[in-house]
Amino acid sequence: MDVRREVALVFPGQGAQQPRMGADLYGADPAFTSLLDEFFAASGAEGARLRDDWLSAHPGPEFDDCSRAQPLLFAVGAALAAAVIARGLRPAVLVGHSVGELAAAAVAGVFSVAEGSRVMAARTTAMAETEPGGMLAVAASADRIREALGGDLAGHGVAVAAVNSPYQTVLSGGETALRAAERTLTAQVVACRPVKARQPFHSPLCADAAIRFRDLLKDVELRPPALTIRSTCTARDVTAAESVTPEFWSAQLARPVLFWPAMDDLLTSGTRVYLEAGPKGSCAAVLQLHPAVQNGRNVVLPLLPATPGSDPRATRHLFDESVSTALAMTA
Known part of the structure; x- marks a missing residue:
């Protein structure tokens, strides 16, 4: 018997960015195009530079810096959501990984897209004085990492930045400490992969940045969400009281x-189709490991390919196919 599913949108974070991600929908999908034009216009001169970087097949090395990658992930994610909603799919829940949570907030109406340009500029400004560093994806649990490193992570100058699955943890820290941890883990046959990031997000090194971000957010009007947001900072739904406090949105930096x-609670408590609002694989690959996806109870569909291709029709076809499948599953 067919099961009627709810729709959930999942927004990826730093490391998922790709040159021209979703660009083949620009000018082809009205809702997608309109939202991005609104975001770039609200961002002024910086918006024009962001747009140029996004549309370039070979952007400069700064593309992976948070000042470029995160505003674009925010805008493309929100634009994909606008396109999905315009096709008749109203999401029951929104989930964002790191900066993706701010895209979820914009889609839920906590702040407008134009205000979102100010939020993203504030986030970049807040991080400007943070010690350079990065993040490292490790194919192991946090306990296994502690065992391999021989003790407390703080003693090695690194911290757990993300718990993506029982078998994938992201570490964050300064450049020297992170490279030392990578060498030690690799020597013990623990697979590691640097994340495309230049800052030590979600670590104590960002504590001061979180305070600066909080103070800058006080100039942005925050409203209760019109859609449910499952926070990956607290692992529960964002409350109306939390949503209107700058402290809630800024705290995730550290x-x-x-x-x-x-995601575990969502996947085990419902029957949904999850649409990945970003380049294929950044979140979907992790979700595919969950038993409630493997048994068919929940379905995960990408809205964009993993990397841009030479045929612009491929992106539009994948988006149309995923939305059509989701519409059929929710009918």
Whole structure:
């Protein structure tokens, strides 16, 4: 018997960015195009530079810096959501990984897209004085990492930045400490992969940045969400009281992303189709490991390909196919 599913949108975070991600929908899908034009216009001169970087097949090395990657992930994610909603799919829940949570907030109406340009600029400004660093994806649990490193992570200058699954943890820290941890883990046959990031997000090194971000957010009007947001900072739904406090949205800069705990409860408690509002694989690959997806109870569909291709029709076809499948599952 067919099961009628709810729709959930999942927004990826730093590391998922790709040159020209979703660009083949620009000018082809009215809702997608309109939202991005609104975001770029609200961002002024910086918006024009962001647009140029996004549309370039070969952007400069700064593309992976948070000042470029995160505003674009925010805008493309929100634009994909607008396109999905315009096709008749109203999401029952929104989930964002790191900066993706701010995209979820914009889609839920906590702040407008134009205000979102100010939020993203504030986030970049807040991070500007943070010690350079990065993040490292490790194919192991946090306990296994502690065992391999021989003790407390703080003693090695690193911290757990994200719990993506029971078998994938992201570490964050300064450049020297992170490279040392990578060498030690690799020597013990623990697979590691650097995340495309230049800052030590979701670590104690960002504590001062979180305070600066909080103070800058006081100039943005925050409203209760019109859609449910499952927070990956707290692993539960965002409350109306939390949503209107700058402290809630700023605190995630220095706290770990609890992606798996947040998703585990959702996946085991409902029957949904999850649409990944970003380049294929950044979140979907993790969700595919969950038993409630493997048994068919929940379905995960990408809205964009993993990397841009030479045929612009491929992106539009994948988006149309995923939305059509989701519409059929929710009818």
